[in-house]
Every structure is written in structure tokens, then in C-alpha cells.
Amino acid sequence: xxxxxxxxxxxxxxxxxxxxxxxxxxxxxxxxxxxxxxxxxxxxxxxxxxxxxxxxxxxxxxxxxxxxxxxxxxxxxxxxxxxxxxxxxxxxxxxxxxxxxxxxxxxxxxxxxxxxxxxxxxxxxxxxxxxxxxxxxxxxxxxxxxxxxxxxxxxxxxxxxxxxxxxxxxxxxxxxxxxxxxxxxxxxxxxxxxxxxxxxxxxxxxxxxxxxxxxxxxxxxxxxxxxxxxxxxxxxxxxxxxxxxxxxxxxxxxxxxxxxxxxxxxxxxxxxxxxxxxxxxxxxxxxxxxxxxxxxxxxxxxxxxxxxxxxxxxxxxxxxxxxxxxxxxxxxxxxxxxxxxxxxxxxxxxxxxxxxxxxxxxxxxxxxxxxxxxxxxxxxxxxxxxxxxxxxxxxxxxxxxxxxxxxxxxxxxxxxxxxxxxx
Amino acid sequence: xxxxxxxxxxxxxxxxxxxxxxxxxxxxxxxxxxxxxxxxxxxxxxxxxxxxxxxxxxxxxxxxxxxxxxxxxxxxxxxxxxxxxxxxxxxxxxxxxxxxxxxxxxxxxxxxxxxxxxxxxxxxxxxxxxxxxxxxxxxxxxxxxxxxxxxxxxxxxxxxxxxxxxxxxxxxxxxxxxxxxxxxxxxxxxxxxxxxxxxxxxxxxxxxxxxxxxxxxxxxxxxxxxxxxxxxxxxxxxxxxxxxxxxxxxxxxxxxxxxxxxxxxxxxxxxxxxxxxxxxxxxxxxxxxxxxxxxxxxxxxx
Numbered sequence: 052x053x054x055x056x057x058x059x060x061x062x063x064x065x066x067x068x069x070x071x072x073x074x075x076x077x078x079x080x081x082x083x084x085x086x087x088x089x090x091x092x093x094x095x096x097x098x099x100x101x102x103x104x105x106x107x108x109x110x111x112x113x114x115x116x117x118x119x120x121x122x123x124x125x126x127x128x129x130x131x132x133x134x135x136x137x138x139x140x141x142x143x144x145x146x147x148x149x150x151x152x153x154x155x156x157x158x159x160x161x162x163x164x165x166x167x168x169x170x171x172x173x174x175x176x177x178x179x180x181x182x183x184x185x186x187x188x189x190x191x192x193x194x195x196x197x198x199x200x201x202x203x204x205x206x207x208x209x210x211x212x213x214x215x216x217x218x219x220x221x222x223x224x225x226x227x228x229x230x231x232x233x234x235x236x237x238x239x240x241x242x243x244x245x246x247x248x249x250x251x252x253x254x255x256x257x258x259x260x261x262x263x264x265x266x267x268x269x270x271x272x273x274x275x276x277x278x279x280x281x282x283x284x285x286x287x288x289x290x291x292x293x294x295x296x297x298x299x300x301x302x303x304x305x306x307x308x309x310x311x312x313x314x315x316x317x318x319x320x321x322x323x324x325x326x327x328x329x330x331x332x333x334x335x336x337x338x339x340x341x342x343x344x345x346x347x348x349x350x351x352x353x354x355x356x357x358x359x360x361x362x363x364x365x366x367x368x369x370x371x372x373x374x375x376x377x378x379x380x381x382x383x384x385x386x387x388x389x390x391x392x393x394x395x396x397x398x399x400x401x402x403x404x405x406x407x408x409x410x411x412x413x414x415x416x417x418x419x420x421x422x423x424x425x426x427x428x429x430x431x432x433x434x435x436x437x438x439x440x441x442x443x444x445x446x447x448x449x450x451x452x453x454x455x456x457x458x459x460x461x462x463x464x465x466x467x468x469x470x471x472x473x474x
Numbered sequence: 475x476x477x478x479x480x481x482x483x484x485x486x487x488x489x490x491x492x493x494x495x496x497x498x499x500x501x502x503x504x505x506x507x508x509x510x511x512x513x514x515x516x517x518x519x520x521x522x523x524x525x526x527x528x529x530x531x532x533x534x535x536x537x538x539x540x541x542x543x544x545x546x547x548x549x550x551x552x553x554x555x556x557x558x559x560x561x562x563x564x565x566x567x568x569x570x571x572x573x574x575x576x577x578x579x580x581x582x583x584x585x586x587x588x589x590x591x592x593x594x595x596x597x598x599x600x601x602x603x604x605x606x607x608x609x610x611x612x613x614x615x616x617x618x619x620x621x622x623x624x625x626x627x628x629x630x631x632x633x634x635x636x637x638x639x640x641x642x643x644x645x646x647x648x649x650x651x652x653x654x655x656x657x658x659x660x661x662x663x664x665x666x667x668x669x670x671x672x673x674x675x676x677x678x679x680x681x682x683x684x685x686x687x688x689x690x691x692x693x694x695x696x697x698x699x700x701x702x703x704x705x706x707x708x709x710x711x712x713x714x715x716x717x718x719x720x721x722x723x724x725x726x727x728x729x730x731x732x733x734x735x736x737x738x739x740x741x742x743x744x745x746x747x748x749x750x751x752x753x754x755x756x757x758x759x760x761x762x763x764x765x766x767x768x769x770x771x772x773x774x775x776x
Contacts (some may be wrong), residue, residue: 125730128730129729129730132517132729132730132732135517135518136517136518136734149730150732151516151518151732154516154518154519154732155518157518157519158518158519160518243625243713243714244624244625244710244711244713245711291603292602292603292622293601293602293603293622293625294622294625295622295625295626295713295714296600296602296622296623296624296625296630296710296713296714297602297625301603439731440730440731440732441731441733444727444730444731447711447713448537448712448713448714448715448716449715451625451627451713451714451715452714452715454714455625455626455627455714455715457627457715458715470731473531473535473733473736474728474731474732474733474736
């Protein structure tokens with residue numbers, strides 16, 4: 052009886068503790084696991100879903116892409132970090148600049164895509180797209196989604212404040228800010244809550260305007276970072292109440308509600324200007340907004356510059372099975388096919404590192420943002436992308452300290468530097 | 475009677491699953507964390523052994539110090555304010571006043587709602603622009619007191635702490651269950667001797683639950699105070715400027731920064747602080763504790 056009991060016990064333990072593995076080949080079909088953030092309300096979700104469905108149909112019986120949906124961006128990053136660190140790198144995943152891309156590329160945990168790119172696939176990508184992200188000439192992380200950050204303003208609010216143009220200089224910017232504030236509007240949305248995204252973008256614009264093309268060359272040593280912090284703090288006099296604890300929803304909500312004059316975010320947000328849901332009295336938000344450029348900072352080095360980033364990288368986990376490796380590459384090539392990317396750009400408003408012939412653009416705002424990007428004298432990454440991950444983690448805290456008066460502009464920069472050194 | 479070898483084998487067989495689970499899910503992870511705490515590792519590149527450097531860095535870091543301090547405050551508030559509040563409610567409702575079942579349900583109800591949902595609700599209440607709290611203050615003529623409760627350095631931590639202190643239902647129910655097991659003859663005797671409800675609570679109920687449910691609740695509450703994460707993460711994400719940060723949140727931020735060594739060192743310190751708290755609480759409760767004998771309880775109310 053005891054032996055039977057012991058056997059049962061052992062069986063229970065084996066079945067409850069043994070990992071449940073998903074076979075790579077189920078009935079000869081190769082299953083590609085793709086945890087994706089391009090789902091839910093993400094602007095790329097609809098077309099991505101369509102594209103994957105089409106790929107699965109075309110490859111029915113041989114390859115199947117299974118999407119693991121994750122709608123929370125931070126949770127998605129946490130998941131990818133954990134899976135990669137624990138040796139369970141997904142077959143395909145999306146990375147952004149909050150990851151240490153160089154370290155990921157050097158880790159050997161991702162598939163070397165160089166041979167496939169050299170066979171001609173690489174010609175689909177923008178010239179020099181891989182330069183900053185390749186390691187020893189090998190490319191394992193593909194820059195895919197691009198983003199440029201340029202202010203967009205509400206012409207109706209400007210008009211109400213007596214302005215018919217966007218300020219060309221920061222001096223003029225603060226004159227405009229006074230007028231807009233006097234007219235009863237917020238000038239721009241700032242946020243030190245969550246990841247401080249909007250304020251991080253504003254800070255990047257000011258840093259670019261002051262420090263110019265080579266502002267990141269000496270790290271945070273460049274005095275532009277302290278000066279830019281002073282300007283950013285001043286901007287908080289012209290935002291809505293409670294901005295220190297505010298998040299992205301607050302910033303977006305205020306602009307949609309037409310009580311804030313200027314909006315700063317990536318091009319993926321343009322689609323929202325055309326949504327009927329955001330219209331007021333039948334007037335689309337798109338009919339009220341205009342695209343501007345970063346004002347010039349007096350004595351600054353950044354005239355004509357543009358803040359940009361790689362919003363999304365595509366990476367594939369290293370495979371032992373050549374058949375599966377081929378299947379993963381086939382899907383990546385399908386995803387980055389210029390024709391598909393063109394459709395994806397049109398449907399989402401996002402920009403990409405793939406060279407494509409733009410489909411007929413129905414959104415003038417997207418066209419204008421593209422024009423701004425094409426006319427830029429030079430580009431720099433936003434600050435989160437230019438510094439190690441510890442910078443972006445610390446940014447909202449250092450910003451709150453700055454705005455609440457716990458530290459001055461130098462203290463703000465020191466706090467960020469300390470966080471980088473700590474990591 | 476000495477156990478036979480057959481008894482010992484049976485004993486081992488019964489204990490084996492629990493020991494295996496304990497080793498796999500508790501001992502091995504702790505050993506792993508201990509090892510990683512001595513590494514400089516981003517989770518991707520080859521790790522570098524740095525000995526105790528991570529611990530030194532942490533103890534010198536002002537954000538970590540603040541997180542540790544916040545956790546200690548949190549654990550103390552949990553153990554010595556939240557649980558006593560729960561105890562008062564448990565004692566009152568155990569006397570079964572009119573509507574006690576309704577109030578028991580009302581007090582316990584927040585426990586069935588996720589902490590995330592409650593935090594979201596309170597985030598809306600504290601909202602600087604449209605929040606109910608500022609609205610209420612303005613409505614009663616105290617508009618000068620309105621502020622960005624979660625963004626102001628001075629109000630953020632109290633705001634996060636205060637709302638949570640009043641969710642006492644969980645501990646209340648545990649203590650109510652214990653109080654119902656107390657022999658009613660003690661209360662009958664005390665009533666005959668002229669003891670008031672308050673005296674009965676002080677001299678009978680509290681001494682009799684002190685080493686059982688009260689000790690359990692103080693331990694649980696303090697440990698939960700040390701583990702605080704979701705409320706803080708949802709309400710303030712540790713801000714403004716780490717004013718509301720806790721050690722678990724600090725550890726999470728180190729993971730986000732791909733500093734696995736620092737995150738593990740934080741976990742080790744958290745474990746040590748937890749052990750110190752548990753030992754201290756048990757010493758406090760047992761040190762001066764003596765089992766209250768019915769005779770003594772009767773004497774006390776005379």
C-alpha cells in the first residue's frame with residue numbers, strides 16, 4: 052500500500068512540476084511564438100492582425116505565427132527582459148530604446164540576420180539603418196519603426212490668443228505662452244508621472260536646440276542639459292494643474308479636449324486627430340491642428356535639427372532548428388516587405404526604416420510631419436534613447452524633484468548621472 | 475515509545491513532498507538571489523563577481539534609504555495602527571450589536587476588490603484637477619488646502635498610506651473568528667462582577683487573543699507592509715522623486731534598469747528586514763506575555 056502511495060505521489064509531483072513545453076513542430080507545422088505590443092488599441096494593431104492572418108493563411112500547414120497579446124507597454128518590456136534573461140528568448144519580439152540594444156545584440160541570444168540581409172533583404176531598409184545597431188558587422192536587431200518628434204499646435208487656440216504662427220525662437224515661445232495662458236488655455240501638456248514621456252520629449256527638443264548635433268558626445272557633462280532643465284522647469288508654469296503626478300492619458304486628454312495649445316508625441320498618434328470620437332461639434336481635431344518645428348534657441352547650436360528615435364526594433368531568438376530559423380526569417384521578410392510596410396504606415400500613421408513607396412496619403416498632418424523629417428538638417432535621438440536604461444527609469448523622479456524645488460537644474464542632471472553610475 | 479524504522483520511512487514519505495516544494499520554490503530561489511546579489515549583471519552579458527559592492531552601493535544610495543525608511547514606516551503603521559483599528563472593530567462586532575453582519579460585510583468588502591482597482595479609484599479621488607478630495611475641500615470653503623496630493627513632495631506619502639490604513643476587514647475577520655472561540659463564561663462572570671464592555675475587552679478579550687490572532691495579524695500586516703508594491707506602483711510609481719518608493723518598487727526599478735545584481739541585493743536586504751521584523755514582533759508579544767488564566771482575568775475586572 053505504501054509503495055502504491057509513494058508511486059502515486061511521485062507521479063503527481065512529476066506531472067505538476069514538469070514544464071509544459073510547446074512543440075516547435077505540431078503535425079509538421081512550425082509554430083512561431085510572437086509576443087506583441089502591436090495589439091489592442093495600438094495604432095498598428097489592426098493591420099498587423101490582418102497581415103499575420105494573411106501570412107498564416109498563405110503558409111497554412113507549414114508555418115503558424117502565434118501572437119501573444121500584451122497591451123501594457125511596461126508589462127511587455129518586463130516580459131521580454133525576463134524571457135531573454137532566463138534563456139527563453141521568444142521566436143520574434145519587439146524591442147525599444149529602453150533596452151540596452153548593444154548588449155542584446157552582443158548577447159548571442161538573438162539570430163544573426165546578416166546573411167539574409169546580404170542576400171538582398173537589406174536593400175529594403177533605409178541606407179545606414181543598421182550602422183548604429185550592428186556589432187562586429189553583424190545585425191541581429193532590426194530597426195523597424197521610426198519616430199520623429201515635432202510640436203503640433205492647435206490653430207484655434209493660437210488664434211484666440213492672438214497668434215497666427217508658431218514661435219520661431221524659444222524667446223518668442225514664452226511670449227506666446229504668456230498670451231495663451233492669459234487667454235485661459237494650457238500651453239502644453241507636461242507629465243512627471245508614469246515615465247514622464249511628454250516632458251522627456253520636451254526636454255529632448257530643448258537639449259537639441261541648445262546643444263545641437265553633438266550634444267550627447269560628452270554624456271551629461273554638456274552644459275546644455277542643465278540649461279535645458281531650467282527651460283523645462285519654466286514650461287511647467289504653462290501646463291495644467293497636477294502635472295507632477297500626471298500621466299500620458301492626462302496630456303492626451305487635455306489636447307483632445309481643446310484646452311491645451313501644443314502637443315508633442317510620435318507620429319503614431321496622428322491617426323487620433325482624424326478620429327470621429329475626438330471631434331467636437333463635427334469638427335475633427337485634425338482640422339484645428341498644424342505641424343510646427345522645434346524653435347531655435349538663442350545662442351544654441353541646434354537650428355534645423357530634429358529629435359527622433361527607433362520606436363521599435365524587431366529581433367528573433369536564436370534557433371537550433373534550421374527549418375524554424377528559415378520560417379522565422381520568412382515571416383520577418385514578410386513583415387518588412389515594402390508593400391506591407393506602406394500599408395502599415397498608411398493605416399497607423401507610423402514611420403518605418405523600410406524604404407517604401409508611400410500609399411496615397413489621406414492625412415495631410417502625416418505628410419507635413421514627413422516633410423519636417425525630410426527637411427531636417429540633422430537628427431539626434433531623444434534623451435531616453437541616447438542614454439542607458441537607468442536614465443529613463445530615473446527621469447520622472449528627477450523631474451518631479453526639479454519641479455517641486457527639491458533640486459535645482461544642476462541637481463536634476465546630477466540625479467540622472469548618479470542613476471546611470473549606480474547601474 | 476520510540477518510532478520504528480517503518481514509522482520513520484512513513485514520516486519521511488509524508489514530509490518529502492513538502493520538503494521538495496520548499497527546496498524548489500523557496501530555498502533554491504533564495505540561494506540564487508544570494509548569488510546574483512554579488513554580481514554586476516545586466517541579465518544579458520557575462521556576469522562579473524563584485525562581492526558585497528552592491529550592498530555597499532545600496533546602503534549609500536539616498537533612494538534606497540528612503541525606500542527602506544518608507545517600508546519601515548509602512549510596516550509599523552500596518553502593525554500598530556491598522557491592526558489595532560481592526561481589533562477594535564472585531565471586538566465591537568463580536569458583541570453582535572444591531573446590524574453587525576451588515577457592518578462585517580461592509581468592512582470586509584474592500585478585501586475582495588483587487589488592490590489595483592482600489593489604487594485606481596483613489597488615484598481618481600486624489601486627482602489634482604478633477605479629484606473628489608479637492609472638489610470637496612473647495613465646496614466646504616477650504617479651497618486653499620487643495621493640492622496635487624500625489625505630486626506634492628509633502629503630501630504624497632501620507633496620501634498613499636492613509637487610504638490604505640482604513641481597509642481593516644481582513645484582520646478584523648481573523649480576530650472575530652478568534653474572539654468567538656473565547657468561553658462566554660468569562661464575560662458572564664465579568665458582567666456579574668460589574669465590568670463594563672470596555673473593561674471586558676481590555677482584561678479578557680485582548681489578553682486572550684494576544685498570542686493567537688493578534689500576533690498573527692500584526693505579523694501578517696507588518697510583512698505585507700514590507701512587501702508593498704501594487705498600491706504605490708499604481709498611485710504614484712514611487713514618485714514624486716521617490717517620496718513614496720518602497721523596497722519592492724526600488725527592486726523593480728533596478729530590474730527595469732537591467733541591474734540584476736542590485737535588484738537581488740535589494741531582495742536580500744528585504745528578506746533580512748522581514749526576518750528582523752518577525753523576530754521583533756514575536757519577542758514583543760512573547761517577552762511580556764503570559765497566558766491569561768481565567769482567574770487572573772476575573773481578578774482584573776474586580
